Amino acid sequence: MIPSAITISLVPQAQGGPFVFWDDLQASARRAAELGYDAVELFLPGPDAVSVTELRALLDETGLKVAAVGTGAGMVVYKLSLTADDAAQRQAAIQFVTGMIHFGGEFGAPAIIGSMQGRWTPASGKEATLDLLGVALRELAETSQTFGVPLIYEPLNRYETNLCNSLLDGVKFIESRALENVVLLADLFHMNIEEVDLATAFLNAGPHVGHLHFVDSNRRPAGYGHLDYAPIAAALRDIGYKGYASAEALPWPDSDLAAIKTMETYRKVFG
Template sequence: MKSCVTIALVPSIQTGPWIYWHDLSTSMAKAADLGFDAVELFTPSADAVSIDRLMALSNQFGLDIAAVGTGAGKVLHGLTLTDPDPAVRSRAVAFISDMITFGARFGAPAIIGSMQGNAVPGVEKEQALDWLAEGVNILGKRAEEQGVNLIYEPLNRYETNLINRLEDGVTFLKSLEARHVVLLADLFHMNIEEVSLADSIRSAGSYTGHVHFADSNRRPIGCGHTALTDVAAALKEMDYQGYISAEAFPWPDPDEAAKQTIAAFKQYFG
């Protein structure tokens, strides 16, 4: 298992569950100094960060790019894969496709979280799930062509009414034609939805391809009441070898949050 910390690079967003903010070079330098293996990026678009610059920084600091988030497609442009308007769904697919291509240059998968959207009033859930599957099938095949996986993230009930638990995420993935799609096990969302975080991870097994490392209150691990010992045991039992990525609030500040995160990672996975 490898440690990872998040960096938000969207100037118009000032709050959210990312540890480092805005300054890519400084953030990567700090992550490297603390001993993180990788960074996960949240960018406004696929062309917001120069490929050459990111490659140079990755080499300079010895950090991998673990994944790229796509949530700016919804936050900035209102795009989701389940919008009733087919033109909006098409633009959502195009936005995520561009992010897949960007991430693939670094072997990094793109994450579909908030861009999955919702079954809005007047749309049956089954129809929204069909639209979601249609988009994820297209994008999963695109990821395969680029030599990476696509990551799908179940979210808690307050963020989506589609798929909230890992078990339902597995069922969804099994229904797809695309085979290069994996689940993101986000411990914050799971704390709301799952009866047992550890048992849910065990049941999902190899379908889990990425883990978001945040406590029950979405602060860094160790600042809430999530029982990490059982979660760590479950991940070790299934021989999980992916990233443990801190998508958490920068509490009390980014530097302290990063220090707390790497200390927790070493405690449970080191």
């Protein structure tokens, strides 16, 4: 059975974003464990925001794992981008993500590159920007490899980036740059906007898919939108998907009910 995870954000500047639990790491983790989740996905202000020792104790107490760590605070808080025009800013972005890789690596958790990928502009050009992104991901993937985990790259919908919007875009990018130890994050919200058929997109991406954001069409928790999960689950079985189904969803109507509804839907879909 595909293991479950749920998001916890500790980034004040991201309030209103699609994270189920907010602010209180200990209470959120304990509630996630009570509801039957296998792991948590953490969105932190930076690699020093949480004590490794304290988090390890909390995981031991709850039996949870860390599914992944987000890096979006680098953009939200510090306005960093791996494809910025300024070389110093690109290096600062790499350093921020490297710190998150080291933090997650302590728990066998990969880092996610989403908003940190940036955008291309007419001045920079798409291919040149993708080249910059490829150089950055290659370095970061090598760092991830030292911890025995992949680097996760997330195609985003057209309103959030103009680099890679679909899973096929992500596959072509990884293969054209010969990136090793980089897998794709398939976010059902973004896919609902960009893909013609979600199940077919999974089948075509195959082993490149390494992480799943389990959410509904409207970014509300799974079960509060109009996605049909049966063909998605069948496609994931067909490609032998072994990663997490992680709830990156709005805390709608509130965090606790969002977590409860997601788990209900998760068990119907994957149980």
